[in-house]
Amino acid sequence: MLRQQDVGHRVVVRRIVGVSEDRPLYTDALGELVDLTETDLTIATDKGTLRVPLREVHRAKRVPPARRPHAAAVIALELAADAAWPAPVRARLGNWLLRAADNWTGRANSALAVGDPDRPLEAAIDAVERWYHDRGQRPMINAPMPLAAPVNATLDERGWTARPLTLVQTAPLAPLLAAAVRADLPPVDLADSPGDDWYAMVAAHKGHLPTAAVRILTGVPEKVFAHVRDADGELIAVARGAISGPDRWLGISLLQTTPAARRRGLGRHVVRGLAQWAAQHQVSRAYLQVEERNAGAVALYGQLGFSTHHTYLTREAPLA
Template sequence: MLRQQDVGHRVVVRRIVGVSGDRTLFTDALGELVDLTETDLTLATDKGTVRVPLREVHRAKRVPAARRPNAASVIALELAADEAWPAPVRGRLGGWLLRAADNWTGRANSALAVGDPDRTLEEAIDAVVRWYGERGQQPLINAPLPLAAPVNASLDERGWTSRPLTLVQTAALAPMLTAAARADLPPVDLADAAGDDWYAMVADHKGTLPAAALTILNGVPDRVFAHVRDTDGKLLAVARGAVTGPDRWLGVSLVQTAPAARRRGLGGHVVRALAHWASQRGANRAYLQVEERNTAAVALYGRLGFSTHHTYLTREAPL
């Protein structure tokens, strides 16, 4: 049977699905074990998240990992993403990053557990708890998988909970650059500064924007704000792009469409505009972060050529 040490690893689960005559029927599920409780296990599979009651598990075991990016590439991409989303309050535990931003977004208010924290794992977790406690914030740790599987195992033992699994997806820009422009859609306006209506649309989704949010959104030299408006000037869609890191990654974030303008292709429209902008700044690949349960967004990004590079869990300390 599986144990907490298997969380973050690839496993196969044989599940009992019924009985036919005197024969037990089974089905197999293969994926990344993202949660294991006393009653259920949860897998992130190629077809989505699967929750299996333990009473239905006939056999389960860890299997060799699928071909994955090496640890260095995960760390490099996570650091590029951190540079594109710069929390105003920062600290370090060896290679780990400590970040705080008035509780606006998990990415900017969590410790990034990559690299060596220069102390034992238990001491590092204790230090994270103290750092966030001193700032009046709930401690959060961003744990990339399977790189930070040992971190996740220790946090499980301490009773930390998990937010929904996040996919870090990447794509080459070239196919987006060669795609035919949508002449039936309004043009994308790319600006160095966001308009008031841009911020209002983001606030509708992310909540009130504190001063720290403005610092994050405007804190990268190579950043751009995409606006799509109708002929009356009403905002239809927004997005933000930032080019960071030695590999010149395009970070795509905050792709949002007004409710009345959805299902028209505006999401892909703004992402392709960001790709053209980034290509002029030396980027040839893009990344984004999307919750695995957001199936509509995952499907959109899949059509643009994005696939999962790695995943992460944001872990929350008990209150």
């Protein structure tokens, strides 16, 4: 049977799904173990997240990992993503990054656990907890998987919970530029700064935008804000693009459309517009972050050529 130290690793689970002629029927699931409790295990498979009651598990074991990017590639992309989403309050714990931004988004208010924290793991987590408690915030840690599997295992032992699994997906720019879009769609207006209605649309989805949020959104040297308006001038789609990292990644974030304008291909349209902008700035690759449970968005990005580079869990300390 699997143990907590297997969390974050690739596993195969054989489960009992029924009985035929007094013989059990089995099915196998292969994926990344993202949670293990006293009653259930959860794995992220190519088809989605699967929760399996332990009573149904016939056999389960860790298997060799699929072909994955090297740890250095994961760290480089995580640091590029951090640079594109710069929390205004920052500190270092060895190579770990401590970040705070008035509790606006988990990315900007969690410690990024990559590299060596320059102290034993338990002491590093203690230091993270003190840093966030001193700022009146709930401690959170962003743990890329499987790179931070030891961190996840230790956090499990300390009773930390996890937000839904996030996929960090990448794609070459070429298929994004070649994406077919409807000819009748209004143009994608790319501006150096967001309009008031752009902020309002993002706030409707992400909640009130504190000063720290504005600093995150505008605090990157190379960024652009996509606006799509209908014939009446009403904003119907937005997104943000930012270029960061020594490898010059295009980071795509906050892609949203109004409910009335969905199913028209606006998401594809906006992504192509951001890719065209990035291509003019000597960029060849893009990334984005999407919750694994957001099936519609994951499907769209897959059609555009995105695939999962790695995953991460945002872990939260127990409430006092």
